[in-house]
Amino acid sequence: MNEVIVGHISEFTDRRGRVFRLGELELALFKLSDGEVKAVENNCPHKNGKLSEGMVCDHHVYCPLHDWKIDLNDGLVQAPDEGCIQTYPVFVDDKGNVVLQLAMQSKVS
């Protein structure tokens, strides 16, 4: 498990998304109203919409292209649509750093 500091919590706005890139990897990170940060792949399973641009309502994000609703906790697409996206564990440390935990090896040298 590798831990990467992607930024400071002060760089995040409530209920707004930010894009994080590392090599090939592109994630969407969101700060929820309760201060928690969520990370998911930045790609809607429907038509590859950028979820980072979506509207955040509690722990859900709506894809900006066709309004698919996705649960940021488990990556599940909500009915009546179907599908699933990859989620990534992320936490805020005591200094306020937003830390992403990546299990797999990336191609970045």
Next chain:
Amino acid sequence: MKRKLVMIGNGMAGVSFVEQLLKLNPHRYDITIIGAEPHPNYNRIMLSSVLAGDANMQDIVLNDWDWYRDNNILLHAGQTAAHIDTEKRTVTTDKGIAASYDDLVFATGSLPFMLPLPGADKEGVIAFRDIKDCETMIEASKNYRKAVVIGGGLLGLEAARGLLNLKMEVDVVHIFDNLMERQLDRTASKLLQAELERQGMNFLLEKQSDSIMGKKRVTGLKFKDGTHVDADLVVMAVGIKPNVQLAKDSGIEVNRGIVVDDYLQTSLPNVYAVGECAEHRGIAYGLVAPLYEQGAILAKKLAGVDSEGYQGSVVSTKLKVSGVNVFSAGRFNDEPGTKAVRVQDDIDGIYKKVVFDQGKVIGAVLFGDTGDSSRLFSLIRSGEDFAGREKEVLLGSSGGQMASTGDLVAAMSGDEIVCGCNGVTKDTILESITEKGCVSVGEIRACTKASGGCGGCKPLVEAILTSALGEDNVAAVKEGICGCTTLSRDEVVDAIKRMHLTTSKEVMHVLEWANPEGCTKCRPALNYYLGMVYPDEHEDELESRIVNERSHANIQKDGTFSVVPRIYGGVTTPADLKKIATVAEKYNVPLVKITGGQRIDLLGVKKEDLPGMWGDLDMPSGYAYGKALRTVKTCVGSTFCRFGTQDSIKMGIDLEKKFERLDTPHKVKLAVSGCPRNCAEATIKDLGVVAIDGGWEIYVAGNGGTRVRAADLLVKVKTEEEVLEWTGAYLQYYRETANWNERTSEWAQRVGLDTVKKALESKEDRDALCERIDKTLGLVKDPWKQIVENAELSKAFDALTAPAEAKV
């Protein structure tokens, strides 16, 4: 070992029966369906909507290919059953495929009745029955002008309306002197005729067709009386006949239809018939509700579930022609011994008639106002005795003895079809309410498809909902602005004003939103309403703006954005053009396009480049992404044009400068034309100004989008100041009364143009509206400039990256 079921026919009645069978006993049969059309099961009733342009073929598919696969149904589409060996129990298709059966179901439907006129085989002579006929009509409308529909019944009139929508000239030929004589009495029929004539149909009544004229293709229709009409297309819609040939050839008893008993069994054991091809107690039905009822009985029979058998159906009719409300049911013609109560209102074009026999309602006709249709239909079926108080049925009661809608709903049996278009029973609707928690007609529609077709059953669905949730919860039954609330737009806005709510959070909290942070429907709407009511107090909630308004650019399908700077009135300068060109090159903009609104669109821009581009452009945002004033399109006008009567360019620029950056319920497009030739297309805009000699005409509520609508004249004024004044008042009235996401054309039709005119009539009211809009306009700032000048705001456009030392 599963039994083998073969069904001949892949239409609504048959497939609905299969669906019900699968619900009751999913494992009993291996199912094979043979269907002549190369399509999965679709909603034939909605063909007129396809023709009318309200739906496309995809919308009317009821069971897609996946449904057959998921349910292990073998479908031979595009094949016709050619032979049945009733001894060996096999069906062979025209393509040579053989299927053996234990049980066989005929669901062969009906065939359009084609008049055996000389020349009926010519090109351009068709029926109105299936998708192919629809396609032929749409194709014909592109090359030909004049259509003749033979048949003034339900189907003929729907076909005629569709052809009118396709911009063809339409004559309707009918053998009788009153339209829909099987469904309407004479009075209603004549009212209908007048309305349809108003819509542009031409009627040739009491005409008997003699022969079709033309060489290869039809050119006209000749009548028995020696007269004739020109025709490029002839649609025969004179009726249907049950499709029984195969059954007859197989030795099955056939009368008008395939004769069946109360359990839909034919004269042969293990052979059944359902739908339009079947004849039960002497009746072959041609409407959808009875077919679903038959399907339900047959499904029970084959699933091994007891039932009372099919008892026949009382049918009702509804004409699916927009702008015409017609309903009839039961025995509505006066017969010896019957009495009728009638209401006729020539002012509003309403006619109602209820026929009684011995105090019981036996039939009804409604024209103009069909709100009572479900209630009357229930009364016919319930057989309630109104002896001595017949008048109450139509005119209301003074003693309150009349059965309430709730009682009527209670009297309906569970398997009674409520939605004829989609075959949804009362039980299915109740289930969606009690088990799936539906609390509005919209949710029931999403869950069950009920009321999703022609919409005629909506009052009945509402009544079921009301009765299920109890009289006390009636208020909670109505549809709110979204799934998070039951409150309407007006109630929400009223609460915002009354309780001085200034944030979305407050609104959701106080009004008890179902989802704590709302959804993509209500969040932007609330943000708009709050800003509209409290322009200086409400702080814009960016997190509730849709992506384009949050990024101040239009998101494209690949996640890039487009940038459109303001070009006032479509007038630019060489200096601005050079600047735009330099920026486009610097940022490698892949596509530079002139928009329909007379400006320049830079497409394919990466999000992180947006602030930089805006800074380099140093031009105001064109708001091409917003629910706001978009463009003011202008023509050259008197500046250069030899026809121009006024300075349309200046007028357009003045309008754009005054109203730019204004939040509106939906996008707003303006235009100014310098003369009535109207080169700026002002009459399809939300507000269009047309110069005339010595003044200006102001048109409103036009639209050039999905539903094209020509604008209506609001007023004629003399000066440019007055144009600005009326525009300001109009826009503010729209801002204050429209639903969020409602264009001016939809809004004006909903509230009524007269209401709008009245609200703007007095100078005093206009001044008050203008004062409010000016207050809002005084607070707007250019968003691009704000972001460019604020490092924190522009940094938010960048992607985060891992620090250099990160080892992953």
